Amino acid sequence: MRVLRTSYVALTIFGLVVASCGGSSETIVEPTVAESTETTVAETTTTTIPIVRAPLTGAQAPDESVIGRPAMVVKIDNHPKSRPQWGLNQADIVFEENVEQLTRFAAVFHSQGSDPVGPIRSGRMQDIDLLASLNGPLFVWSGGNSKVTAAIRKSTMVDLSHSAANEAGGYRRESSRVAPHNLLAETTKLWTLAPAGAQAPQPQFEYRADSETTPSDAKPTAAVKISMDGVDVMWEWSAENLAFVRSQGDKRHVDMQDVRINAANVILMSVVYGRSGSSPVAKTIGSGEVWVYTAGVLIQGTWERTDPLKPYVFKDTKGAVIKMTPGRTWVEVIRAKSAAHVPAGIDPASVAYP
Secondary structure, X not given: OHHHHHHHHHHHHHHHHHHHOOOOOOOOOOOOOOOOOOOOOOOOOOOOOOOOEOOOOXXXXXXXXXXXXXXXXXXXXXXXXXXXXXXXXXXXXXXXXXXXXXXXXXXXEOOOOOOOEEOEOOOOOHHHHHOHHHOOOEEEOOOOOHHHHHHHHHOXXXXXXXXXXXXXXXXXXXXXXXXXXXXXXXXXXXXXXOOOOOOOOOOOOEEOOOOOOOOOOOEEEEEEEEEEOOEEEEEEEXXXXXXXXXXXXXXXXXXXXXXXXXXXXXXEEEEEEEEEOOEEEEEOOEEEEEEEEEOOEEEEEEEEEOOOOOOOEEEEOOOOEOEEOOOOEEEEEEEOOOEEEEEOOOOHHHOOOO
């Protein structure tokens, strides 16, 4: 009996334990509340400062403060006794024009200047139309005959000749040269003589964006050879410098710093030359053939201008506007049939001047 009682008690206790652990008893798991992990990200605003581009080069202006000043055209001598010259590699644009059995340069300064600049020589009737689209540029020249002087003073250009500007423009005679190939001036001083209300020049060319390429039918080039009046000119493509470099009479054309004359673009405008007395006069109102050398290729087309106050329009053979490489440009104002293209891979020495 004692054994049975003990067993009964044990069973009773076991049953109570089981009951306490059965389905009538619920274990509750409290939910875990996640802490907020939200992060506030500060907004950042990126401000892109636009590049200020020089109107006559399409490249970033070396000094933004000068963009509002007027263009300055300096007539620079190309007589053998005037070489090497000052300032040709600092001009934004250079026009080379035929004069009396020689050429002369109309060097257009705007984004930068040259102290000194020269040698400075006389103006010509053809300069008036050639340069009229520059918005009344300052015209720096040694002087001219009464007919030319009167015409230039009546034009849109501002007369800063030797007689008009003189010491205020920094004019002086260079002792190492002989007259008349020794007249120099300073662009820094000449710009201070700009009249009130003088305006910056309008762009003269259209330029390719960084993402644009030259036309697929453009012709890779080694050089171009030009027969100007009294001087043979050659422009060769330098892949190393990404520029065209100039020779005269089969000799490297260098400036006073012994730097080869160079340009990002070379434009050959074929024009008709008339005469005024003994001087050639380029007819730059109208239209004609144009060869544009840029980025190592030749693009052929036409030039057109009906209003001398507006820039030249250059279009390729498909009618699209020809775009230049941002940088300095030379414009060769040539007679018809006076240039020979030298394709890439051909030795320029094997091609004769026309």
